[in-house]
Amino acid sequence: MSTAALDEIQELIQKLSGELGDMSEAASRHIDDLHVAVNNVASHVLAIEAVLSLVAQKVEVDEAEAIKWIRDKTAAYAEDSSESSAAEGITKSLLGKEE
Known part of the structure; x- marks a missing residue:
């Protein structure tokens, strides 16, 4: 070369x-x-x-209504709608109802 x-x-x-x-x-x-x-x-x-x-x-915030709202808005993306999402856990935390 x-x-x-x-x-x-x-x-x-x-x-x-x-x-x-x-x-x-x-x-x-x-x-x-x-x-x-x-x-x-x-x-x-x-x-x-x-x-x-x-x-x-x-x-007064109805936890069940908040969870329903989340599930309604995310149903198209959820793999299993029966499982709690991170958003649901955060909602419970914000409402002072952590499990």
Whole structure:
């Protein structure tokens, strides 16, 4: 193999290496952005849970109606509608009726 061919291969490898580095940096930035977004959503959900929990202490909330609402809204996605979902457990927790 000629020196020119080896130089060309080396140049292509260096170019590929640089592009892979750029892709890695972009992926890392996207992961960081997703992490921030997930933390944002989690913070909002926690704040809403806090407020609703306090409201539920002052206002009568029918647990069965809340569970029915959850099951109605998630029936199309539920594998087994007879099993409790995480949302149902959280509902019970917010209403102070943890099992």
